[in-house]
Amino acid sequence: MKGSTVSFASQAVSKVPEVTIGFWVIKVAATTLGETGGDWVSMSLNLGYLVGSAIFLVLFIGLVSAQVKAAEFHRFLYWATIVATTTLGTTLADFADRSLGVGYPGGTTVVVALLIGSLAIWYRSEGTVSVESIVTAKAEWFYWITILFSQTLGTALGDWVAGEDRGGLGIGYEYGAMLFGAGLIVVAALYFWTRVSRTALFWAAFILTRPLGATLGDFLDKPVAQGGLHVSRLYASALLLAFIVACIVLIPQRSIRSEPAA
Structure with missing residues (x-):
């Protein structure tokens, strides 16, 4: 039985x-x-973090279900699901940090525990958390839930480092982006010049890109008095969406296993 599964x-x-x-x-x-x-829906439209999270949760479940049911890799479906995890992660982190009153340190701690728990359960069930092993529906659900927690952690971590209120470290959005960018450079160096686990480095990079994006997003739309550029959240989102679509069209992509292994 085990041989047939392999x-x-x-x-x-x-x-x-x-x-x-x-x-x-x-x-x-x-x-x-x-x-x-995420901020446009929850803040600019005044829907609040809970309602915003509910909206994005429905999108997340629908897109992950479509991704799992798909017979092959579809680039637009995959990246739409990634965007769904980032928007849901934003509103979930903001809800924990602000609406629940636990502050940035508390929210970050909760999400770290959820992420570690997700990886541990996934590993216990499948024996690996490598992206190269995601070839079953069960592994896909583990993958997307773990991604969701990593995106939520990234938002909470980015706000904790850059923000000045709610227990934040207050280093600012520009320096926060530089800090997380430096972290990614370290991960890249470990990838090219060491034998550190590629799976561990992938998840480290995946987590670090989220607070980098969070601080860049805040830098774009926060008021000038708070260190941002005060760009409309709607306009910033539209420009970013156009950039993503252009990248998806222009950058060659294929699945990790585009052909059956020998």
Whole structure:
């Protein structure tokens, strides 16, 4: 039975794209859109964090379900699902930090626990958390739930580092983006010049790109008095969306396993 499972996994087609430079460019843009888009719905439209989270949760479940049911990799579906996780992650983190009154440190701690729990359960169930193993519906759900928690953590972490209220460290959005960018450079150096687990480095980079996007998004739409550029959240979101669509069209992408393994 075990041998047949391994044989199936080796021949199944993954619906996760290869992790290339283009992948990370789109990922950072998507996380920035998640910040501006999530804030536009919850703040600019005055719907609040709870209602905003409910709206994005419905989109998240619908898109993940479509992704799981798909027979092959579809680039627009995949990245639409990523954007859904970033917007939901934004409103969930803001709801925890602000509406629940636990502050940035408390919200970050809660989401760290959820992310570790998700990875631990996934590993216990599947024996790996590598993106190269995502060839079953069960593994896909683990993947997307873990991504959601990583996006939520990124928002909470970015707000904690850059914000001045609610227990924030107050280093500002520009310096926050530089800090997380430096963290990504360290991860890249470890990837190219060490033998550190590629799976661990992938998740480290995936988590760090979220607070980078969060601080960039806040830098775009926050008032000048708070260190931002005060760009309309709607306009910023529209520009980011156009950029993402252009990247998806122009940057070659294929699934990790585009052909059955020998």
